[in-house]
Amino acid sequence: MTTRLEERERLNRVAGALAEPRRRExxxxxxxxxxxxxxxxSRFDVSRPAVSQHLGVLREADLLGxxxxxxxxxxxxxxxxLAGLRDFLDGFWTERLERLRLAAELEQQRRDKRGKRRDGxxxxxxxxxxxxx
Amino acid sequence: MASAETGAAVEVETRIAASPETVxxxxxxxxxxxxxxxxxxxxxxxxxxxxxxxxxxxDVARGEYVELxxxxxxxxxxxxxxxxxxxxxxxxxxEVLLExxxxxxxxxxxxxxxxxxxxxxxxxxxxQHYAERLATAAAGGxxxxxxxxxxxxxxxxx
Numbered sequence: 001m002t003t004r005l006e007e008r009e010r011l012n013r014v015a016g017a018l019a020e021p022r023r024r025e026x027x028x029x030x031x032x033x034x035x036x037x038x039x040x041x042s043r044f045d046v047s048r049p050a051v052s053q054h055l056g057v058l059r060e061a062d063l064l065g066x067x068x069x070x071x072x073x074x075x076x077x078x079x080x081x082l083a084g085l086r087d088f089l090d091g092f093w094t095e096r097l098e099r100l101r102l103a104a105e106l107e108q109q110r111r112d113k114r115g116k117r118r119d120g121x122x123x124x125x126x127x128x129x130x131x132x133x
Numbered sequence: 134m135a136s137a138e139t140g141a142a143v144e145v146e147t148r149i150a151a152s153p154e155t156v157x158x159x160x161x162x163x164x165x166x167x168x169x170x171x172x173x174x175x176x177x178x179x180x181x182x183x184x185x186x187x188x189x190x191x192d193v194a195r196g197e198y199v200e201l202x203x204x205x206x207x208x209x210x211x212x213x214x215x216x217x218x219x220x221x222x223x224x225x226x227x228e229v230l231l232e233x234x235x236x237x238x239x240x241x242x243x244x245x246x247x248x249x250x251x252x253x254x255x256x257x258x259x260x261q262h263y264a265e266r267l268a269t270a271a272a273g274g275x276x277x278x279x280x281x282x283x284x285x286x287x288x289x290x291x
Contacts, residue, residue: 089244089247090143093143093242096170097147097242100170103168103169104149104151104169105149105150107159108155
């Protein structure tokens with residue numbers, strides 16, 4: 001399990017990596033086939049070190065896989081190339097469900113109170129309820 | 134990690150100290166839905182009925198209810214209304230499973246049929262859009278803060 005903070009940091013890395021058009025282009029290039037760093041660099045007008053830097057950022061964000069073949073480094077978009085999207089939705093739903101939990105528990109407390117008043121029956125155990133201000 | 138052969142999926146689970154009946158309504162009653170998602174919701178909870186949720190005054194999620202089996206299961210399609218979105222309205226599917234667990238509910242949400250890399254490439258701009266969304270989401274800070282409550286800040290947490 002990753003913590004919230006780690007998750008946010010990862011989201012930040014993915015967002016940062018995808019924010020640069022060249023990096024998105026690199027990902028498209030190696031979506032279906034592997035390419036060496038040199039081949040990738042030859043598709044761009046920028047310096048080889050600049051491309052290497054982009055590759056590094058993409059790898060950091062886990063959007064790009066790297067393997068070595070002799071002295072060459074070969075790249076390919078990670079099969080879960082859209083892991084970033086999944087991370088994003090994961091974060092989205094995790095946040096939403098936390099809110100849902102708070103709202104539903106509050107609603108349940110209200111209902112239980114009403115039920116108790118009406119027929120004197122006990123409500124459901126509320127020990128794990130988190131209080132909402 | 135949940136990921137089917139066909140398209141990616143996201144799976145989130147949580148336990149709620151409320152009955153499945155109570156929780157279920159939060160997926161079908163607009164007044165209840167906006168307590169946890171969106172500023173306004175327009176819901177027609179029957180198979181084929183519309184699902185539209187204005188998340189923050191800018192991002193609107195739209196789809197259709199596919200299946201309702203209260204209080205155990207609700208399935209609806211999901212996508213964003215934005216033109217350049219990677220996930221067009223109704224392009225992906227959200228399944229919510231509610232299981233009684235003691236005096237509470239075990240909730241499992243599976244969001245599947247997410248766009249493939251091919252789709253993503255076709256929508257080059259989508260990447261940008263998505264990157265911005267990510268940045269927005271990532272920028273949301275403390276647990277109380279809802280990155281989606283912007284731009285005007287919902288402030289309804291109380």
